Amino acid sequence: MTKAFGVRLHEALATRGPLCVGIDPHPSLLESWGLPDDVDGLARFAETVVEALADRVAVVKPQSAFFERHGSQGVAVLESVIRQLRDAGALVLLDVKRGDIGSTVAAYAAAYLDPASPLRADAITASPYLGVGSLRPMFDAASAHDGGVFVLALTSNPEGAAVQRAVGPGGRTVAQTVIDEISQLNRGAEPLGSFGLVVGATVGDTGHDLSRVNGPILAPGLGAQGATASDLRTVFGNDLDWVVPSYSREILARGPSVSDLRGAAEQAVRDCRAVLGPRTR
Numbered sequence: 001m002t003k004a005f006g007v008r009l010h011e012a013l014a015t016r017g018p019l020c021v022g023i024d025p026h027p028s029l030l031e032s033w034g035l036p037d038d039v040d041g042l043a044r045f046a047e048t049v050v051e052a053l054a055d056r057v058a059v060v061k062p063q064s065a066f067f068e069r070h071g072s073q074g075v076a077v078l079e080s081v082i083r084q085l086r087d088a089g090a091l092v093l094l095d096v097k098r099g100d101i102g103s104t105v106a107a108y109a110a111a112y113l114d115p116a117s118p119l120r121a122d123a124i125t126a127s128p129y130l131g132v133g134s135l136r137p138m139f140d141a142a143s144a145h146d147g148g149v150f151v152l153a154l155t156s157n158p159e160g161a162a163v164q165r166a167v168g169p170g171g172r173t174v175a176q177t178v179i180d181e182i183s184q185l186n187r188g189a190e191p192l193g194s195f196g197l198v199v200g201a202t203v204g205d206t207g208h209d210l211s212r213v214n215g216p217i218l219a220p221g222l223g224a225q226g227a228t229a230s231d232l233r234t235v236f237g238n239d240l241d242w243v244v245p246s247y248s249r250e251i252l253a254r255g256p257s258v259s260d261l262r263g264a265a266e267q268a269v270r271d272c273r274a275v276l277g278p279r280t281r
């Protein structure tokens with residue numbers, strides 16, 4: 001029997017350090033690595049990241065879009081990469097940002113969280129734009145199969161604020177509603193729940209209450225989007241315990257050298273540890 005995603009993430013962060021590295025094979029990165037912008041280039045890029053990082057980084061986050069743009073063969077590469085990452089002990093957070101009416105969300109849940117699926121990951125990202133409740137089939141599948149779901153709350157892009165900071169009839173922002181609903185799902189979980197949030201490292205002081213989340217908070221936007229590890233203190237204040245800092249291009253740009261990729265990941269862990277400090281729980 002496996003352990004709940006929150007438990008596995010807790011262990012991975014403790015043993016491997018507080019870091020998520022994204023696999024985002026941008027055409028420009030393929031070019032700078034001397035690879036063609038085709039399925040072979042995609043596979044060589046992703047396999048190099050697997051070789052460099054899968055046995056040492058806590059969470060690896062393939063960005064599905066960069067695999068999908070190569071069609072069915074790209075998706076086949078993604079399936080293989082997910083399997084290789086998991087076999088090497090990394091937790092795979094598949095960044096797909098899915099969301100829909102509940103009956104369709106059930107199909108997404110089957111695609112990404114059911115152990116029978118070739119695309120099964122440890123956790124996925126989800127969009128709450130159709131209402132957090134519409135994601136219920138994902139939460140149920142995650143609970144049934146020891147997976148996790150990270151729901152967008154305050155995203156790292158500047159356009160997100162207009163929607164996410166809009167205030168609803170009850171006086172809460174859209175983002176705070178998402179935060180509160182996810183916090184409910186994690187109530188009582190030890191050492192932390194399996195339901196996460198996405199809060200960009202670029203957003204500055206959030207002005208939102210993250211104190212009851214009791215689950216992981218993915219913080220993308222570090223590196224290429226301009227945020228630095230020290231910004232995590234400004235963004236999360238005293239709620240730093242379960243922040244999972246996430247870098248993609250900043251680290252990937254150091255390839256194709258396996259040792260340079262590892263060096264960049266080690267530096268990122270040092271930078272983030274200096275801000276996050278020892279986990280208090």
Ligand SMILES: O=c1ccn([C@@H]2O[C@H](COP(=O)(O)O)[C@@H](O)[C@H]2O)c(=O)[nH]1
Nearest residue numbers: 063155156200220221224225247248249
């Ligand atoms: O708010 C969000 C949510 C997801 N992302 C994703 O993270 C990576 C960031 O890549 P960088 O190269 O480190 O900028 C990318 O896959 C985004 O789709 C995000 O940036 N912000």
